[in-house]
Amino acid sequence: MSAxxxxxxxxxxxxxxxxxxxxCSLIPRLWPxxxxxxxxHPDEASHALNTARLLVPGLVNAHLLVTENLQEHPAWIRRLQDPQWRNELLFPGERAQVLAPAPADVRPRRLVLLDGTWRKARKLVYLNPVLQTMAQVCLPDGLVSRYRLRKVPQPGALSTIEAGAEALxxxxxxxxxxxLLAPFEALIEGQIRAMGQARYLQNYGAGPDRAGE
Structure with a gap:
């Protein structure tokens, strides 16, 4: 045993x-x-199976902001309110439009994803008025998560890296x-191998309510 x-x-x-x-050897450097x-959400930062830490390094023009209150980051509030950008929040809801290319819009596009449980993601929106005023978009129906260590809370629910990959x-x-999904696939396969197929089937027939990992 190590000292x-x-x-x-x-x-x-x-x-x-x-x-x-x-x-990291599986993480690409893509530039969409x-x-x-x-x-x-800060509570997600230390989660063992968090996938935002796999998504952001795979995209040259991606940023990870760990916070519950955007008032602590005024520069980002200004960016999200900048009319010279097409800023959109990827979050399902009554006013969300299905995501689609915008060939007639010459503005640069920025897509905001929320990483946390559904409850925490909704809290992020509630606490930050700038998110409430953004155009809201959602992914098309019919997508199925490959996050086999979690039972999705509703049809079409994806991990953060899956949502980002599908959106792009x-x-x-x-x-x-x-x-982009290669390190995520390896993460899931490695976890299943480590626990054994029998334990995997026994323990992960159900899972917590998570909007992103």
Missing amino acids: NPSVGRVRCPVCARPQAQCL PTQVLVIQ AVLHPGFDKHA
Whole structure:
């Protein structure tokens, strides 16, 4: 046994996985025209299976903002209110329009994703008026999550990295969503192998209510 109990728990600063299970070799460096901003609830930052930490490094023009209150980040509020950008919030709701390319709009596009449980994601919207005033979009129906370690709370619910990959594929036909999802697939497969198929089937027939991981 190591004299240092912290040895073996050192995590990669990029993907946040234990060093022995680092997924960075699978993370691409893609540059879609649309900028992505992931607003992560602080409670999600240390979640073992969080996928925002796999999504953002895979996109050159993506940003991860860990906060519950955007008032602490006035520069981002200004960016999200900038009329020279097409800013959209990817979040289902009554006023959400199905995501689609905007060939007639010459403005640069920014897509905002919320990373957290559904309850926390709704709280992020409630606490931040700038999110309430943004154009709201949703993914097309019929998408199925591959996050097999969680039972989705409703049809079409996806992990954060899946939502980002599917959204960019809709906006930019030909976008390589499979390259973006490669570390996520490896993460899930590795977790299932580690626990064994029998335990996986026993323990993950149900899961918590999560909007993104």
